[in-house]
Amino acid sequence: MNHDPFHWGRPSQETYGGYNYNIANASNHQQESQLDNFPKVHSQQPIITGTSVVSLKFKHGIIMAADNLGSYGSLLRFNNLERLIKVGSQTVVGISGDISDLQQIERILHELEIEQEIYDSDGGHHLRAPHVHEYLSKILYNRRTKMDPLWNAVIVGGFNDDGTPFLKYIDLLGVTYTSSTLATGFGSHLAVPLLRQLIPNDIDYENIEEDEARKVLENCMRVLFYRDARASDKYSLVTIKSESNEGESTPKKLSYNHETELKVEGQSWKFAKDISGYGSKQL
Amino acid sequence: MFRNNYDNDSVTYSPTGRLFQVEYALEAIKQGSAAVGLVSKSHVVLAALKRNAEELGSYQKKIIKIDDHMGVALAGLAPDARVLSNFLRKQAMSSKMIYNRPLSTSKAVLSIADKAQENTQSYGSRPYGVGLLIAGYDETGAHLYEFQPSGSVLEYYGAAIGARSQAGRTYLERNLDTILETDSVEELIVHGLNALRDTLSQDVELTFKNTSVSVVGKDSDFKIYDDEEVQQWLDKLDSVSNARNRAGDDDADDNNENQETTEETTTTTEAATTEEASNDDNANEATDAPAEDRMETDE
Amino acid sequence: MTNATVASEYSAEVNHVPIEHRFNPYSDNGGTVLGIAGEDFAVLAGDTRQVEGYSIHSRYQPKVFNVGDDIIMTANGFAADGAALIDRFKNQLKWYKFDHGGKKLSIQSAARYIQHLLYGKRFFPYYVYTIIAGLDENGKGAVYSYDPVGSYEREQCRAGGAAASLIMPFLDNQVNFKNQFEPGTDGKQKKELRYLSLDEVLELVKDAFSSATERHIYVGDGLEILIVTKDGVRTEYYPLKRD
Numbered sequence A: 001m002n003h004d005p006f007h008w009g010r011p012s013q014e015t016y017g018g019y020n021y022n023i024a025n026a027s028n029h030q031q032e033s034q035l036d037n038f039p040k041v042h043s044q045q046p047i048i049t050g051t052s053v054v055s056l057k058f059k060h061g062i063i064m065a066a067d068n069l070g071s072y073g074s075l076l077r078f079n080n081l082e083r084l085i086k087v088g089s090q091t092v093v094g095i096s097g098d099i100s101d102l103q104q105i106e107r108i109l110h111e112l113e114i115e116q117e118i119y120d121s122d123g124g125h126h127l128r129a130p131h132v133h134e135y136l137s138k139i140l141y142n143r144r145t146k147m148d149p150l151w152n153a154v155i156v157g158g159f160n161d162d163g164t165p166f167l168k169y170i171d172l173l174g175v176t177y178t179s180s181t182l183a184t185g186f187g188s189h190l191a192v193p194l195l196r197q198l199i200p201n202d203i204d205y206e207n208i209e210e211d212e213a214r215k216v217l218e219n220c221m222r223v224l225f226y227r228d229a230r231a232s233d234k235y236s237l238v239t240i241k242s243e244s245n246e247g248e249s250t251p252k253k254l255s256y257n258h259e260t261e262l263k264v265e266g267q268s269w270k271f272a273k274d275i276s277g278y279g280s281k282q283l
Numbered sequence B: 001m002f003r004n005n006y007d008n009d010s011v012t013y014s015p016t017g018r019l020f021q022v023e024y025a026l027e028a029i030k031q032g033s034a035a036v037g038l039v040s041k042s043h044v045v046l047a048a049l050k051r052n053a054e055e056l057g058s059y060q061k062k063i064i065k066i067d068d069h070m071g072v073a074l075a076g077l078a079p080d081a082r083v084l085s086n087f088l089r090k091q092a093m094s095s096k097m098i099y100n101r102p103l104s105t106s107k108a109v110l111s112i113a114d115k116a117q118e119n120t121q122s123y124g125s126r127p128y129g130v131g132l133l134i135a136g137y138d139e140t141g142a143h144l145y146e147f148q149p150s151g152s153v154l155e156y157y158g159a160a161i162g163a164r165s166q167a168g169r170t171y172l173e174r175n176l177d178t179i180l181e182t183d184s185v186e187e188l189i190v191h192g193l194n195a196l197r198d199t200l201s202q203d204v205e206l207t208f209k210n211t212s213v214s215v216v217g218k219d220s221d222f223k224i225y226d227d228e229e230v231q232q233w234l235d236k237l238d239s240v241s242n243a244r245n246r247a248g249d250d251d252a253d254d255n256n257e258n259q260e261t262t263e264e265t266t267t268t269t270e271a272a273t274t275e276e277a278s279n280d281d282n283a284n285e286a287t288d289a290p291a292e293d294r295m296e297t298d299e
Numbered sequence C: 001m002t003n004a005t006v007a008s009e010y011s012a013e014v015n016h017v018p019i020e021h022r023f024n025p026y027s028d029n030g031g032t033v034l035g036i037a038g039e040d041f042a043v044l045a046g047d048t049r050q051v052e053g054y055s056i057h058s059r060y061q062p063k064v065f066n067v068g069d070d071i072i073m074t075a076n077g078f079a080a081d082g083a084a085l086i087d088r089f090k091n092q093l094k095w096y097k098f099d100h101g102g103k104k105l106s107i108q109s110a111a112r113y114i115q116h117l118l119y120g121k122r123f124f125p126y127y128v129y130t131i132i133a134g135l136d137e138n139g140k141g142a143v144y145s146y147d148p149v150g151s152y153e154r155e156q157c158r159a160g161g162a163a164a165s166l167i168m169p170f171l172d173n174q175v176n177f178k179n180q181f182e183p184g185t186d187g188k189q190k191k192e193l194r195y196l197s198l199d200e201v202l203e204l205v206k207d208a209f210s211s212a213t214e215r216h217i218y219v220g221d222g223l224e225i226l227i228v229t230k231d232g233v234r235t236e237y238y239p240l241k242r243d
Helices: A099-119 A129-145 A186-198 A202-207 A210-227 A270-274 B020-031 B078-099 B105-119 B165-174 B176-181 B185-198 B227-234 B243-247 B254-285 B291-298 C079-099 C107-119 C164-174 C198-215
Strands: A048-050 A053-058 A061-067 A070-072 A075-078 A084-087 A091-098 A152-159 A165-171 A176-178 A181-183 A234-243 A253-263 B035-039 B043-049 B063-067 B070-076 B130-138 B141-147 B153-155 B158-161 B211-217 B220-225 C032-037 C042-047 C050-052 C055-058 C064-068 C071-077 C128-135 C141-146 C152-155 C157-161 C222-229 C232-239
Touching: A048 A099, A053 A091, A053 A152, A053 A165, A053 A186, A053 A202, A053 A210, A061 A084, A061 A091, A061 A152, A061 A165, A061 A210, A084 A099, A084 A234, A084 A253, A091 A099, A091 A129, A091 A234, A099 A129, A099 A152, A099 B105, A129 A152, A129 A165, A129 B078, A129 C079, A152 A234, A165 A181, A176 C055, A176 C079, A181 A186, A186 A210, A186 C055, A210 A234, B020 B070, B020 B130, B035 B070, B035 B130, B035 B141, B035 B165, B035 B176, B035 B185, B043 B070, B043 B130, B043 B141, B043 B185, B063 B078, B063 B211, B063 B220, B070 B078, B070 B211, B070 B220, B078 B105, B078 B130, B078 C079, B105 B130, B105 B141, B105 B153, B130 B158, B130 B211, B141 B158, B158 B165, B165 B176, B165 B185, B176 B185, B185 B211, B185 B227, B211 B227, B220 B227, C032 C071, C032 C128, C032 C141, C032 C164, C032 C198, C042 C064, C042 C071, C042 C128, C042 C141, C042 C198, C064 C079, C064 C222, C071 C079, C071 C107, C071 C157, C071 C222, C079 C107, C079 C128, C107 C128, C107 C141, C107 C152, C128 C157, C128 C222, C141 C157, C157 C164, C164 C198, C198 C222, C198 C232
Parallel strands: none
Antiparallel strands: A048 A070, A048 A091, A053 A061, A053 A181, A061 A234, A070 A075, A084 A091, A091 A152, A152 A165, A165 A176, A234 A253, B035 B043, B035 B158, B043 B211, B063 B070, B070 B130, B130 B141, B141 B153, B211 B220, C032 C042, C032 C157, C042 C222, C050 C055, C064 C071, C071 C128, C128 C141, C141 C152, C222 C232
């Protein structure tokens, strides 16, 4: 400590070196000369995050679910987020990852919808899932190429131009892939094996009824709630299906059903009383 | 001598509410050779008459492919058409690239209509001097649109633009019912060529050199038939020369037609500069401007 | 360092550059591809598995494409870059047709063009190993292969991607007859080169992939083979082990 009456209480220069006045003068509005010393920094990590989105195809369409939680690190920050977004009349976009980027994507998709309506004054041109997916994948890929990614993993669900179910994934790198069973984040480890038990080969979705698919999806949400510390037991679920009679080629009736505030049912915490310490201890 | 004070630019209205530069641009379409288009439930056919500036020269390109599901036929200033069709190609490709979706015909037409409209409202610009027939097949079926330099677009069952196109339109009107009902692409093409044939002047016949045909529709990509390939369709016609010429000169609008014909022959060699020529014609002789407007502008 | 807060030998590290946990714009999506040229055909094959880390993301995500004009193409490695490269090439091929009155793009022109697409991003490369295959102007099978920044050559065969190092030596031996000698010549006379038939090539491809599937976790699920002959492009599919 410095005992000079004019500098009393300051760290002594001999021991700690001179005071760096840049610290005292630091400001959010840096001068040009200082800016050169630092690279421009884009987002390097997500802030508030949503966890897994889980989805699968079935005979007549697709189901997708995502919980309503927004985490700030390990803090439960929001419990009322909607992460399944409707685009057009028959497409759902499920988004995990950074929530502010989710909201940005939501705005982009809304603009897309409006532009679409303007040029379709006569009707008949439907914005379908493959179109939404291609568009989103281009946006995410371009952002990653600018080294300024939208920090999300996204699943787009709906129908192909030929009326078959469509499910495809995109992430912050612009990587895309299809499968009859898709999940983001933790779900790709925990949920996908459960879903693939129902649909071992991609084509098998054609034999799956809606209630079977739904049961497995509900189970996935339960397992995720058990083991994903960033998951909640309150979730939303979207079912999109085309209802048509067998062998009928006339335009199918499409239904888009969005359920909110669903609860993970059938929870069992019987094992909890046996847990002590950090889990590795055998009783 | 008469002078029109309201045609120096495209942003000034005449006192009667007309935009002369835009109207002159519409005249430029009539200087070009004819193009016709017609639709059935599942297909669209375009047929066009190609000119060659002189015997030793090549024939012009009248039909341009935009994408696998779309193409245009033009009448008027060909360079303007090339600019527009290039723009349409870019639009079609970005639709495929960005949305994985073929560009819808209506959106395509509106996108060039917006471009054309801008030119009618900005100082120092010239409206496009070309009319287009846009043929496309998309998820809402087969479509035929007409594009005009004024920025207006309309959808048609059958349409004809260019020199003596009224005769072609008349043919299409008379045969509308059979055209709409037909399931045969061949029949549709024959009707298209018949309509095109009616626009011919006396000494001209449809040949594989001066005729272009294109088809697009259900399960068939846009395909242009030119040169030797077009002969197969010409073979299906009962005659390759104008019906009026065969029947003798007794048609109702014959006088009109002859007048146009003479004008036509004098302007063909100047195809590239037709716009100037036609503007001068209109301004000095004012053949097309109605009397009332001459009165207005004279004052 | 005069204005360092704490005088220490580490003070030089204060300021200048912030510690960066940088965003990594690349990932490895596994998979392996293989092209072989025959006398009057060429094949390009790839497995259909797409991975990231230890997760199998998709069991059927094709990565070999018919890009038009009887040219088949694959770009294996970072899937997003691969898709972007192929998209751009297909797009440019369309413009080539518009600009040249519908002329067919020859395989060597396509090859040179792809070099430019790749080298154009020399300082932020497409992280992919690219192979194209087709027939040359004499109707002979042609395979061109690239490194990520566009260096390329025409070859008789090439394996790329995750299991390239497993398959390539096998191909050297079976296609180019490396280390094969005429029996009874005591290793003096090399086995003479000859073109393989399509059936032989297809068997080689299937063997290469089923072996790679056994030994590499990034390979498996399905094998898609695209075949170019004078009659056009056709596709064959064979299942691979899914473990």
